[in-house]
Amino acid sequence: MKPQNLLQPRPAGLYCPPGDFYIDPVRPVERALITHGHADHARAGHGHVLATRETLDIMALRYGTDFARSRQAINYGETLTLDGVGISFHPAGHVLGSAQIAVEKNGLRIVASGDYKRHPDQTCAAFEPVRCDVFITEATFGLPVFVHPDPLQEIRRLTASLTQFPDRAHILGAYSLGKAQRVISLLRTSGYDTPILIHGALEKLCRYYEGQGIDLGELEPATVEGGLADRAAGRVIVAPPSVFGERWTRRFADPLNVFASGWMRIRQRAKQRGVELPLILSDHADWNELIATIRETEAGEVWVTHGREEAIVRWCELNGIKARPLNLVGYEDEVE
Numbered sequence: 001m002k003p004q005n006l007l008q009p010r011p012a013g014l015y016c017p018p019g020d021f022y023i024d025p026v027r028p029v030e031r032a033l034i035t036h037g038h039a040d041h042a043r044a045g046h047g048h049v050l051a052t053r054e055t056l057d058i059m060a061l062r063y064g065t066d067f068a069r070s071r072q073a074i075n076y077g078e079t080l081t082l083d084g085v086g087i088s089f090h091p092a093g094h095v096l097g098s099a100q101i102a103v104e105k106n107g108l109r110i111v112a113s114g115d116y117k118r119h120p121d122q123t124c125a126a127f128e129p130v131r132c133d134v135f136i137t138e139a140t141f142g143l144p145v146f147v148h149p150d151p152l153q154e155i156r157r158l159t160a161s162l163t164q165f166p167d168r169a170h171i172l173g174a175y176s177l178g179k180a181q182r183v184i185s186l187l188r189t190s191g192y193d194t195p196i197l198i199h200g201a202l203e204k205l206c207r208y209y210e211g212q213g214i215d216l217g218e219l220e221p222a223t224v225e226g227g228l229a230d231r232a233a234g235r236v237i238v239a240p241p242s243v244f245g246e247r248w249t250r251r252f253a254d255p256l257n258v259f260a261s262g263w264m265r266i267r268q269r270a271k272q273r274g275v276e277l278p279l280i281l282s283d284h285a286d287w288n289e290l291i292a293t294i295r296e297t298e299a300g301e302v303w304v305t306h307g308r309e310e311a312i313v314r315w316c317e318l319n320g321i322k323a324r325p326l327n328l329v330g331y332e333d334e335v336e
């Protein structure tokens with residue numbers, strides 16, 4: 001069996017003809033397998049959705065319980081057969097519930113990894129390399145210049161700033177699913193035990209993470225009641241990055257904008273957003289992680305999707321691995 005007969009790019013997403021399903025389709029389809037809950041991968045309106053229980057829960061939190069006509073949960077490591085195609089989900093280390101999807105038929109195995117990272121993250125299961133014939137990798141940070149620093153070291157730059165500027169509210173922009181919970185968890189690991197204020201948009205997902213046994217310490221809603229401006233001095237307020245430049249931040253006296261993103265490696269991006277304290281913290285693999293992962297899968301062929309495809313394709317070719325860009329559209333890096 002040729003790999004492209006088992007999985008192939010279509011306008012709606014990666015399609016499996018023998019199993020008649022899509023992986024992370026960007027348009028409504030009859031049968032969808034979803035790698036994780038980020039909005040560009042998990043969309044509402046499919047007929048049937050197969051995903052981890054956490055991803056299904058997250059979709060229900062974001063879109064309402066009627067996000068699909070029917071749904072089915074699958075555990076990591078469990079194997080299902082759809083029209084003769086073997087399917088299994090494996091941890092991707094990206095956000096809670098995130099999975100790589102292995103698709104297998106006639107001895108050919110393709111792994112679609114979705115978004116993934118290898119840096120330790122206490123808020124989700126660690127990535128597990130799966131041996132395969134074809135590995136489909138993201139390339140959000142697919143350039144050698146992208147090497148993410150130690151996450152705890154980055155968080156300590158924030159706690160140092162809190163000590164240095166005790167009168168300023170530290171507004172920490174972090175994507176609401178995954179990044180927000182990870183920065184909170186990292187702050188706790190670093191020994192910061194003051195209650196953390198959270199923007200209303202993060203409330204549901206933070207509570208969900210806590211319900212799944214992830215310790216985020218004491219969280220308080222960042223609501224105006226009770227003299228928020230005074231309470232916020234020298235405190236951390238976690239909010240979606242969209243609040244930067246909005247009226248919401250003006251309720252705080254002398255706010256200091258902090259942004260946790262892999263893109264903070266690029267100084268210009270921090271400047272554009274008025275970020276005073278950029279923290280380089282990503283839920284995507286950096287260059288070294290991408291390469292190490294490709295090697296560990298022992299794949300003879302690599303398909304590269306969403307991001308900077310060229311450098312990874314070139315690296316594979318130089319290392320005797322067949323590679324090609326998939327040119328799938330519709331996957332942004334969600335203000336990573």
Ligand SMILES: [Zn+2]
Nearest residue numbers: 036038094115
């Ligand atoms: Zn993602």
